[in-house]
Amino acid sequence: xxxxxxxxxxxxxxxxxxxxxxxxxxxxxxxxxxxxxxxxxxxxxxxxxxxxxxxxxxxxxxxxxxxxxxxxxxxxxxxxxxxxxxxxxxxxxxxxxxxxxxxxxxxxxxxxxxxxxxxxxxxxxxxxxxxxxxxxxxxxxxxxxxxxxxxxxxxxxxxxxxxxxxxxxxxxxxxxxxxxxxxxxxxxxxxxxxxxxxxxxxxxxxxxxxxxxxxxxxxxxxxxxxxxxxxxxxxxxxxxxxxxxxxxxxxxxxxxxxxxxxxxxxxxxxxxxxxxxxxxxxxxxxxxxxxxxxxxxxxxxxxxxxxxxxxxxxxxxxxxxxxxxxxxxxxxxxxxxxxxxxxxxxxxxxxxxxxxxxxxxxxxxxxxxxxxxxxxxxxxxxxxxxxxxxxxxxxxxxxxxxxxxxxxxxxxxxxxxxxxxxxxxxxxxxxxxxxxxxxxxxxxxxxxxxxxxxxxxxxxxxxxxxxxxxxxxxxxxxxxxxx
Numbered sequence: 001x002x003x004x005x006x007x008x009x010x011x012x013x014x015x016x017x018x019x020x021x022x023x024x025x026x027x028x029x030x031x032x033x034x035x036x037x038x039x040x041x042x043x044x045x046x047x048x049x050x051x052x053x054x055x056x057x058x059x060x061x062x063x064x065x066x067x068x069x070x071x072x073x074x075x076x077x078x079x080x081x082x083x084x085x086x087x088x089x090x091x092x093x094x095x096x097x098x099x100x101x102x103x104x105x106x107x108x109x110x111x112x113x114x115x116x117x118x119x120x121x122x123x124x125x126x127x128x129x130x131x132x133x134x135x136x137x138x139x140x141x142x143x144x145x146x147x148x149x150x151x152x153x154x155x156x157x158x159x160x161x162x163x164x165x166x167x168x169x170x171x172x173x174x175x176x177x178x179x180x181x182x183x184x185x186x187x188x189x190x191x192x193x194x195x196x197x198x199x200x201x202x203x204x205x206x207x208x209x210x211x212x213x214x215x216x217x218x219x220x221x222x223x224x225x226x227x228x229x230x231x232x233x234x235x236x237x238x239x240x241x242x243x244x245x246x247x248x249x250x251x252x253x254x255x256x257x258x259x260x261x262x263x264x265x266x267x268x269x270x271x272x273x274x275x276x277x278x279x280x281x282x283x284x285x286x287x288x289x290x291x292x293x294x295x296x297x298x299x300x301x302x303x304x305x306x307x308x309x310x311x312x313x314x315x316x317x318x319x320x321x322x323x324x325x326x327x328x329x330x331x332x333x334x335x336x337x338x339x340x341x342x343x344x345x346x347x348x349x350x351x352x353x354x355x356x357x358x359x360x361x362x363x364x365x366x367x368x369x370x371x372x373x374x375x376x377x378x379x380x381x382x383x384x385x386x387x388x389x390x391x392x393x394x395x396x397x398x399x400x401x402x403x404x405x406x407x408x409x410x411x412x413x414x415x416x417x418x419x420x421x422x423x424x425x426x427x428x429x430x431x432x433x434x435x436x437x438x439x440x441x442x443x444x445x446x447x448x449x450x451x452x453x454x455x456x457x458x459x460x461x462x463x464x465x466x467x468x469x470x471x472x473x474x475x476x477x478x479x480x481x482x483x
Contacts, residue, residue: 002483005058006066007074012054014078018085019048021134025089029127036093036127043088050085069480071150075471079142079463083107086135093128100452107459109135111466112143112347114221114317114434115458117448122225126207132222133214137192140218140347143466144184144252147345149177156468157397158355158390161381162253162344184252187259192217195244202236216244219347221317221434228443230320235303238320242307249314249342250275270382271343274353275313282309282337286330313337315349317434317443324435324442331437338427338437339405349432349465351401358386358394400469405430408461415454429458430465 026040066074087106090097097105101117108115109132116132118124151159192213199209208224215222225231229241247255250272257266266272286305290296296304304321311318312334323334341350361379368377378385409426413419424436435443447455464472474480 002067002069004070004073005060007070007077008054009058010074011078011081012051012056012058014082015047015051015085016055017051018082018138019044019051021138022047022089022131024134025127025131028130029125032126034094034125034127036089036125039092040089040127040131043085043092046088047085068154071154072471072474072480075146075150075467076463076475079110079467083110083463086110086131089128089131094125095128098452100455101448104447104455104459105132106135107462108434109220109222110139110142111432111462112136112139112218112220112315112349113429113432113462113466114315114443115429115447115462116222116434117446117455119226119446119448121223122231124224129211129224133211133220136218136220136222137214139466140220140248141185141188143347144188144345145181146467148184148253149181151468151471154471155389155393156470157352158358158394159344159468160393161354161390180253180256183256187252187255188217191244191247191255195240198240198243199237202240203232203234204237212241213244216241216316216318217248217347219245219248219314219316219342219349219432221311221315223318226444226446228319229307230322230444235300238303238307241318242303242310245310245314245316245318246279248316249310249346249348251343251345252347253345270357271354274357275343278337278340278353279306279309279313282313282333285333289328289330308334309337312433313340313348313350314342314346315431315433317428319435319443322439322442322444324437324445325439326437334437335424335427338424338431338433341431349430351398351431354381355394355397357381358391359398361386362391362395397469400473401430404461404464404469408457411457412454415451415457417450417454425458426461429461432462432466 022040022044026037026044029037029040083106084103086109087102090105091099091102095118097117105117121129152163195213195216196210199212200206204212211224223229229238251269254266254269254272283302283306286309287302290301290305291298307320308323326334339351340356341352342348344352344354358379358381361381365377365379368375379391380386405426408429409422412422412425417425421436421438421441424438425441428434428436435441439445441447
């Protein structure tokens, strides 16, 4: 058995941060005279006690270097621990949620998934609304750190392409990596403030503007209304949220390049080109369908189409129209967008666009070899050959992604869900989108009516998809636990 003390130390610190975050909803509820402030205060006290016990008991290993196995375990156990303690306010507040619903709502929050069991959000206590948004914001921030500092060093699904240096992780790379992570988090906070101000200027009141900014930049999708963004019926609000979702689904490292005035490097990023190209094609196709099959006029149709395409591709889950009721061509497009997801190094979930690029380059090279068997053709990414281990990692990730999707869909079907709901919910849970593509589980429907077993399965799928699958799978390998 390897040393678990560094893992417990970081989990303790993460729980302590979660406890501090619980104090904000407690203050908001206290100001508004809502008795739930006691629930948040008690939950914060319990979480802080547990977190500090873990941190203090293991403080002697503060400067110890993490091993690969410790990082794997920390990523999974840390996320699970935060999700479980985050469910306490939901379970003991005036909402009176069952343990299943409380864990489902909390796990949906920390994984940035827009699946919710709550209805009547327009009249919900302000503390609960703030807590949901904070969970998504903190979860998005945490995933940015994982995507930047952890996944590239673990060679997960081709993410090794995004290492800061070609060398392995070590002391020489650590200072630069720390600087990049701190810069990304500062940028994350700055973009949140910007979106809050823009939403306030667009017509939202201050509190909903803040909560939607938190949920937008994190590609989370929790709203303060059952009608989602469509509740405001404001083109200005739609465009601001659309802009925020675009930012959340793009690689955050590009923003640092823009801040450093490295315009050419940012604008020549092929992942960004694919990201915008896929969105443009999907927007045009959906807009044409809306114009031809609904009473929506051309300009609003274009706005709703762009909003929906961005929301689904980035896994945010906001809605201006109930796209869960769409059928035929637009439903197929949204299903494809759900599976693809956003860019690597963003807050979005899904397969990730760079993997789609590598799969395309590999298939193209294979096709070329069929035509010219003696030619030396190598798949390329960003005008550089893709190493064989990277291509193998991406193919392995695709297999696990597809196989997991089939298993989750099969499990939901066995639990009584219809075929379309099963496959759409399986895809949206793994991609951290949330809403499905049918009217019963669409963006305006809610998940409260699902069987309890289905909620547990979906909560597990959310965590599995958020942690890029292999981070969780490796824990079940017997060799992982051997000395």
